[in-house]
Amino acid sequence: MRTEWRRQSGVALIIALLVVAMAAIVAVAVMARAEAEYRRAQMVLHGEQAMQYIYGAEHWVMQILLRDRQDSADDHFGQAWAYDLPPLPVDGGAVRGRLTDLNGRFNLNNLVTADGEVSEPHLAQFRRLLQALGVADQIQASAVVDFIDPDGETTMPDGAEDQYYLGTEPPHRTPNRPLASISELALLRDFDQALLPVIAPHVATLPDRTRLNVNTVSTPVLMSLGEGLSESAAQSLIEARADSGYASIEDFESMLGSAPEPGVPLGLSSDWFMLTLRVSIGSTTLTMYSLLERSPAGPTRVVARQQTPW
Numbered sequence: 001m002r003t004e005w006r007r008q009s010g011v012a013l014i015i016a017l018l019v020v021a022m023a024a025i026v027a028v029a030v031m032a033r034a035e036a037e038y039r040r041a042q043m044v045l046h047g048e049q050a051m052q053y054i055y056g057a058e059h060w061v062m063q064i065l066l067r068d069r070q071d072s073a074d075d076h077f078g079q080a081w082a083y084d085l086p087p088l089p090v091d092g093g094a095v096r097g098r099l100t101d102l103n104g105r106f107n108l109n110n111l112v113t114a115d116g117e118v119s120e121p122h123l124a125q126f127r128r129l130l131q132a133l134g135v136a137d138q139i140q141a142s143a144v145v146d147f148i149d150p151d152g153e154t155t156m157p158d159g160a161e162d163q164y165y166l167g168t169e170p171p172h173r174t175p176n177r178p179l180a181s182i183s184e185l186a187l188l189r190d191f192d193q194a195l196l197p198v199i200a201p202h203v204a205t206l207p208d209r210t211r212l213n214v215n216t217v218s219t220p221v222l223m224s225l226g227e228g229l230s231e232s233a234a235q236s237l238i239e240a241r242a243d244s245g246y247a248s249i250e251d252f253e254s255m256l257g258s259a260p261e262p263g264v265p266l267g268l269s270s271d272w273f274m275l276t277l278r279v280s281i282g283s284t285t286l287t288m289y290s291l292l293e294r295s296p297a298g299p300t301r302v303v304a305r306q307q308t309p310w
């Protein structure tokens with residue numbers, strides 16, 4: 001009798017322990033789920049906060065560009081817009097920013113005119129830029145023209161249209177429209193992705209045809225302005241403009257020593273900028289690339305935004 005009672009109480013104890021264990025498992029699962037929900041909510045909140053800081057910083061930079069236009073008609077690296085924004089401490093993190101002048105870069109969309117024809121002066125300039133960057137053998141300038149121009153006729157000597165791209169793996173069509181991003185070049189005929197960082201700092205893909213600001217062009221872009229312009233000559237031109245830029249296009253041309261390529265519009269001011277803002281809040285990081293267009297009077301608008309979660 002006593003043995004039977006012991007056995008029953010042993011079973012009851014095991015059942016009680018099982019119930020406690022199961023309750024503990026359920027409690028842990030509920031807590032884990034609640035914590036995951038909390039983290040998810042926190043990430044959403046931090047993401048929202050980051051966007052609000054980005055909109056605020058964008059507005060602030062647009063005010064800097066407006067004041068800059070009101071203060072002076074030209075643009076050069078000695079002006080306030082050209083300096084990296086100092087890290088701004090915000091609640092739970094920081095915002096960092098940089099403004100890049102895109103009128104200092106070769107606009108790939110200049111290769112084709114508004115009528116859809118190839119712009120020969122820009123094509124010649126682009127070939128010289130590829131030469132200056134040491135990638136003329138790897139990137140086919142004619143293929144870039146065919147990528148953008150609306151027609152389906154292959155540009156000689158090394159262009160490529162649908163006929164070529166439909167035979168690639170995977171097959172695709174020629175965009176036949178202005179480029180929206182440099183990354184589109186990845187689909188270009190024989191394009192080696194490793195070349196993207198080589199050309200990216202010197203080219204832009206703007207939705208309009210643009211002039212070059214000689215006060216902000218890089219050495220390779222300067223070398224593209226005339227046949228036989230050496231690297232040392234281009235560097236002398238950059239030293240001559242110093243931090244205050246050229247006072248006039250005539251000053252620049254007299255320093256250049258020869259007439260620049262006719263048909264490639266030059267200027268001393270800029271309308272197009274890329275604003276890069278990186279916000280970190282808690283464990284959330286967000287980088288926003290905002291394409292800004294400044295009107296001649298100074299007001300600036302956001303034309304496009306692209307973001308990355310790093």
Ligand SMILES: [Ca+2]
Binds near residue numbers: 146151152153161174
């Ligand atoms: Ca085409």
